[in-house]
Amino acid sequence: MATPRTAGARGGRWIEHWEPEDERFWESTGRAVARRNLWASIFAEHLGFSVWTIWAVLVLFMTPETGFDYTPEQKFLLVSMVTLVGAVLRVPYTLAVPRFGGRNWTLVSVTVLLVPTALAIVLIQRPETPFWLFLLLAATAGLGGGNFSSSMSNINFFFPERSKGWALGLNAGGGNIGVPSVQLLGLAVIAIFGIAQGWLLAAVYLPLLLVAGWVAWRHMDNLAGARADIGAQVAVAKDRHTWIMSFLYIGTFGSFIGYGFAFGLVLQNQFDRTPLEAAAVTFIGPLLGSLIRPVGGSLADRYGGARITLWNFVAMAAGTGVIIIAALQGSLALFTAGFVVLFLLTGVGNGSTYKMIPTIYSARAEDMVAAGTPRAEATAEAKRLAGALLGLVGAVGALGGVGINLVFRESFAATGSATPAFVAFLVFYAVCIAVTYGVYLRRPRVRAEAASPAAVPADAGPAAEAAPAGPQRP
Template sequence: MSSTNSPQSPQAAVGEQRSGGRWIAHWDPEDPTFWEQSGRRVARRNLWASIFAEHIGFSVWSLWSVLVLFMTPEAGFSFAPEQKFLLVSVVAFVGAVLRVPYTLAVPLFGGRNWTMISVSALLVPTGLAFYLIQNPDTPFWLFVVLAATAGLGGGNFSSSMSNINFFFPEREKGWALGLNAGGGNIGVATVQLVGLGVIALFTVSAGAFVPLFYVPFLLLAIWVAWRHMNNLSGARTDVAAQIAATKDRHFWIMSVLYIATFGSFIGFGFAFGLLLQSQFDRTPLEAAMVTFMGPALGSLIRPVGGYIADRFGGARVTLWNFIAMVAGTGVVIASVASDSLPLFITAFGVLFVLTGLGNGSTYKMIPGIYAAKAENMIAAGAPRAEALSQTKRIASSMLGLIGAMGAFGGVGINLVFRESFAATQSAMPAFIAFLGYYLVCIAITYGVYLRTPAGAAPIPAAPARSHSAADADTERVAS
């Protein structure tokens, strides 16, 4: 994807036309002059368009977390709770798997082009959902196979985050990635609000209106990407970078942490309505009136998690967030044991907020680790441009891959709920398992990213960069 342009100034450098589409030949957001004169404006325009497209993608991915509320005996369905948990687990699984190839799509096709392609593909699962919810006599296995295409919406996250990662300078990535992810995540709450409106106005017999509602917004998202986004010729994320990322121990460590934060967010978001129906015997309308609040809170708070991590360090914020998640899960367990719906809703809402904060702080840690690696390479004599290019390439791949691992956490959450209900008809064992996992994450975060080994020399501050609190976390593990 080399460019034929040879820009001579920052303004020329963001010239948006080349043969074949809206391509930018040169992009250097770390250059203050370039960023102030023209880079920020272009990056933010792409960010807002990306948020809208990713928002619709998350909504389609979450369609079945809402449509299962419509799958009642009155509507002709006879699926048991564990079957419904399996259904949403399969949808989550497809979305998780697709996040890996979607990371590669941005440099291959261009961020703008791939956004248009991936959003267009969402018309397929939307149409299938419209059909399936009106045909309860469809065999369960076929129902699951066709519904699983909604997982296409889950793949959009990785390509979107990988794309936006290229547009912003290191000092603003926590904010930009948090805003991009949070704006997408809130699609989970949006589709649940749509479901609430449909149930309230038309009853559970009108589930087909939910996917139908999204068709014009899919078309609008395609137009917004076509009109307002750009492709970066210098974007490089390839298979070699993905392989290199998986060989780094920090990939596996950060995957464990992100499974606990994003995996909990998306898993709880898919399961919330089913939990209210299965654990507390709520009607579809009663469940729908509550389910949107948790994902909304978790989504809106995610950029705050990234911003706080920019200021105080991703590892520090993540550690305290996991401690709070353990406490919150303990209250959830108490609410299930006492059969207290108000306590459950309150504690579960707090847990959603904490998953959102943790999503932002853990994701901020990833580019920070590789920014520190680049500084070490430069200090050792490597050319600045080469060091930055190599580490950003791996970091971008890692963002997409860890996003996929986090989505697998959502699969695990719903499978654990399925087994919990199949064995005990209660969510209690599942929440006990989640609490144990969060305790493990506390130990990992402290032991790997915060604990200073005995006898280690103090870590010097990074005077050339403005967020030394965040730098300190990553310099400790950059080698």
């Protein structure tokens, strides 16, 4: 049997022979290689998320005491720009892995983050920098947002179908934890060194990025057999379910990343919290929202993805209503508690929404079989299209984070309060409830498409290939 690591014509650490579905190959050599790549990928992706969200913490340091006189609208615009860059880069980053190799692209994508990190160290100490230049340079931190897609795409190629849920779940979770991690570090910097030393937060990541680059160079591999399926991307772009599921994912993951960027700023401007007081609680919501994601997938396995998604949006609408009441009453405790619950619900919704996607195509595979297509061919086509849809939905969903911060910006600009923004979010969640029910639960045929269990991780992320769905469950 061929060794998994061979030097291809392209040179470097390229694996030409990789058959994870072959149990003998997997047990003898494949598992160890795949896990080594997985842990290195988690480390790099975690830092990508941290750099992507670092400005959500650094804006807490940007106060009159440190020389900044930026308005709340300017700060929300700043984090919106960073979020936008990260969301847009998710699609090309997914395609980069088959083109350049997983090891090579991880090495490039993690070391390039030294640029926005170094810029953050400089900018946070220079409040005299023109805002337009500040905005442009800080937006380079959005490079970290694309790492999630390339990391998920790469790990997806390494593992067999029976292990992808475990591997992709770990990879996604390890990356998402980067959001509360950078917020906790920000809290430590403020508490120990004060708000005038915000540059230390970015400085912490410089050596970590160098270590991650070394780990990728030393311990990761490229798979010569990895291929980008452009045809599947084009096919799903023409499917109405692509845009319906993208809309719903904006409501779940878009809410998670948008609130993650905005939480501290909202506390500062709605309740006049100091940087230390805001940083002391901002990490709680993203942390719990990241950890609870597998729960949404498990509930969807048991009760059906569409059903869990529907009731999760109902709960999100109710939680938003509580936040509106808290804002009107000026109750910080109720407002914070409501916000943390909302983060939890975004995590549950992430899992259940992603569980819906492969079952839509599983139901179509059954239609193909009924029409005479061999089952193996129909199943392979369903997995191919579901994987492409997962990638596109992940990219579009991240744009929801941009929308949330822009709505907050307009809300504070017009009224000096976040209350109108939450009213807008309440209306949006109501629309999500109507869409979920009307498309995936009201009619029996469509209910079969989206309500059954499927083996896909709670937040498989871009390019995650779905495993075949189980028996259809109403």
